[in-house]
Amino acid sequence: VSDPRAIGVFDSGVGGLTVARAILDLLPREPMIYVGDSARFPYGPKPVEEIRRYAIDIADYLVHRDVKMLVVACNSVEVSGLGDIAARAGIPVVGVIDPGTRTAVHATRNGVIGLIGTEATVTSGAYDRAVAATGASVTLHSQACPVFVEHVERGDTTSDALRSAAREYLVPLIERGIDTLILGCTHYPLLSGLLQLELGPDVVLVSSAEETAKDVYATLLRSGLERREPDAPAHEFLSTGEPELFQHLAEVFLGPELLEVRAAQALPVGGGSWN
Amino acid sequence: VSDPRAIGVFDSGVGGLTVARAILDLLPREPMIYVGDSARFPYGPKPVEEIRRYAIDIADYLVHRDVKMLVVACNSVEVSGLGDIAARAGIPVVGVIDPGTRTAVHATRNGVIGLIGTEATVTSGAYDRAVAATGASVTLHSQACPVFVEHVERGDTTSDALRSAAREYLVPLIERGIDTLILGCTHYPLLSGLLQLELGPDVVLVSSAEETAKDVYATLLRSGLERREPDAPAHEFLSTGEPELFQHLAEVFLGPELLEVRAAQALPVGGGSWN
Numbered sequence: 001v002s003d004p005r006a007i008g009v010f011d012s013g014v015g016g017l018t019v020a021r022a023i024l025d026l027l028p029r030e031p032m033i034y035v036g037d038s039a040r041f042p043y044g045p046k047p048v049e050e051i052r053r054y055a056i057d058i059a060d061y062l063v064h065r066d067v068k069m070l071v072v073a074c075n076s077v078e079v080s081g082l083g084d085i086a087a088r089a090g091i092p093v094v095g096v097i098d099p100g101t102r103t104a105v106h107a108t109r110n111g112v113i114g115l116i117g118t119e120a121t122v123t124s125g126a127y128d129r130a131v132a133a134t135g136a137s138v139t140l141h142s143q144a145c146p147v148f149v150e151h152v153e154r155g156d157t158t159s160d161a162l163r164s165a166a167r168e169y170l171v172p173l174i175e176r177g178i179d180t181l182i183l184g185c186t187h188y189p190l191l192s193g194l195l196q197l198e199l200g201p202d203v204v205l206v207s208s209a210e211e212t213a214k215d216v217y218a219t220l221l222r223s224g225l226e227r228r229e230p231d232a233p234a235h236e237f238l239s240t241g242e243p244e245l246f247q248h249l250a251e252v253f254l255g256p257e258l259l260e261v262r263a264a265q266a267l268p269v270g271g272g273s274w275n
Numbered sequence: 276v277s278d279p280r281a282i283g284v285f286d287s288g289v290g291g292l293t294v295a296r297a298i299l300d301l302l303p304r305e306p307m308i309y310v311g312d313s314a315r316f317p318y319g320p321k322p323v324e325e326i327r328r329y330a331i332d333i334a335d336y337l338v339h340r341d342v343k344m345l346v347v348a349c350n351s352v353e354v355s356g357l358g359d360i361a362a363r364a365g366i367p368v369v370g371v372i373d374p375g376t377r378t379a380v381h382a383t384r385n386g387v388i389g390l391i392g393t394e395a396t397v398t399s400g401a402y403d404r405a406v407a408a409t410g411a412s413v414t415l416h417s418q419a420c421p422v423f424v425e426h427v428e429r430g431d432t433t434s435d436a437l438r439s440a441a442r443e444y445l446v447p448l449i450e451r452g453i454d455t456l457i458l459g460c461t462h463y464p465l466l467s468g469l470l471q472l473e474l475g476p477d478v479v480l481v482s483s484a485e486e487t488a489k490d491v492y493a494t495l496l497r498s499g500l501e502r503r504e505p506d507a508p509a510h511e512f513l514s515t516g517e518p519e520l521f522q523h524l525a526e527v528f529l530g531p532e533l534l535e536v537r538a539a540q541a542l543p544v545g546g547g548s549w550n
Contacts, residue, residue, distance in 0.1 A: 025464070026432060026465065027432060028465070028527055029433070106477050106479070155507075158302065158501050190300050192485070193491075194301075196489045197489070197496065201381050202381050210467070214471045214472070217468025217472060221472065228433075230429065230431070232526075252303055
């Protein structure tokens with residue numbers, strides 16, 4: 001049995017592309033329909049009721065497109081009420097909060113976990129509830145990192161301004177003795193070099209994008225929904241906003257295209273020889 | 276100050292592209308020259324002296340191309356003698372073995388770590404030496420996973436054959452009580468969904484590709500070698516073998532290109548409305 005239907009992924013913008021790419025890595029034969037609601041990005045500052053309405057709109061669209069699974073690749077959407085979406089969809093729904101939380105709770109050695117995310121995610125308390133729901137006796141310390149998203153979207157991961165912001169955000173978490181840090185925003189995996197450098201080697205970073213992709217893998221296989229054909233699947237990336245702007249940002253998140261492969265034998269070679 | 280020179284990355288084939296992509300994620304402004312020695316892939320079964328000669332050839336070529344850093348994105352090459360390469364190059368050299376080992380040694384809770392890799396990597400004992408060099412009192416259990424690479428290169432991450440192979444490889448590690456697993460082959464990050472599902476949530480996976488990229492980030496910034504211009508850098512992907520075959524495999528590893536972004540307003544929408 002092979003299920004040819006696509007996996008539906010949605011986000012308030014481009015950040016969810018880190019989740020999308022992690023899913024395509026682990027499940028290279030699965031077709032995907034990605035919707036980025038860039039026209040209304042960012043969701044963070046909007047009232048929860050409005051975010052929920054947007055999310056239901058997009059979920060309806062994807063269900064109408066006959067996706068076999070919904071991935072809510074956006075912390076702000078999930079915070080607004082994943083339950084409503086799941087109930088309406090009638091198909092498996094995977095979010096970004098539980099997978100990262102579960103992995104962090106297993107990974108911590110000293111029971112002190114940090115969370116970084118947007119202002120909206122941190123103040124929602126969603127991760128505190130997710131940690132409590134695991135029943136593990138761990139402490140969570142949260143820190144909003146408001147400037148991170150704009151730096152990542154500019155392609156900046158190394159500037160002095162970003163590094164001092166990171167230090168300011170992370171020092172309170174270090175002082176509280178965290179040994180595990182949840183990257184609770186889909187933009188943050190692109191900052192893991194910076195974060196590990198500032199935190200030192202003893203802190204384990206947990207990427208919610210990567211952990212969500214693993215959850216999608218497990219859910220797909222457990223539900224027997226995988227596509228088995230070996231040919232390359234087709235994907236669709238949709239934006240409610242300016243396609244050009246989305247495309248530009250998407251290149252930051254999906255990585256550069258492999259434009260051309262040249263045969264190295266034809267190149268001038270230095271000291272050694274190729275064959 | 277800004278250093279416009281490229282980062283040189285090399286591998287015996289396409290597997291190192293997982294490392295390359297992780298580096299480009301964390302350092303999106305850095306140009307890269309990637310060399311995949313596909314004509315002579317796989318290195319694993321070849322005598323160490325021959326692998327070392329190939330590696331020095333490629334390192335010479337990249338140094339001749341004026342790269343600012345060398346990344347040996349291949350366990351088999353590193354096993355053959357990273358020291359020689361570093362000495363010849365006169366620039367920072369980062370390998371794949373130490374970064375993953377260091378992270379695993381920090382991450383383990385019970386001091387029992389697993390390693391999976393190719394036959395050549397496991398029998399070389401390189402990871403045992405790397406673990407010993409950390410001075411930590413941890414135990415390493417290693418397991419060769421010979422069939423993994425061919426499944427990944429076929430784009431298969433879910434088949435029954437692969438899953439039973441995975442079970443056979445992993446059960447001895449589970450029985451020895453590992454709580455952390457090093458993915459000691461650049462192909463394996465694409466199997467992390469499968470591995471986590473088979474191992475259960477209590478085992479922390481350490482991707483040597485991801486950890487190597489973090490090391491490249493730290494080395495670049497500590498040495499003050501970063502490029503600071505905000506415009507998109509140019510990359511080169513070179514193969515000593517068939518460019519078409521390399522291109523095809525590279526799409527598995529680098530992910531699909533984002534071919535076209537369509538404006539969602541123009542699409543038929545289901546139950547909800549877009550605006």
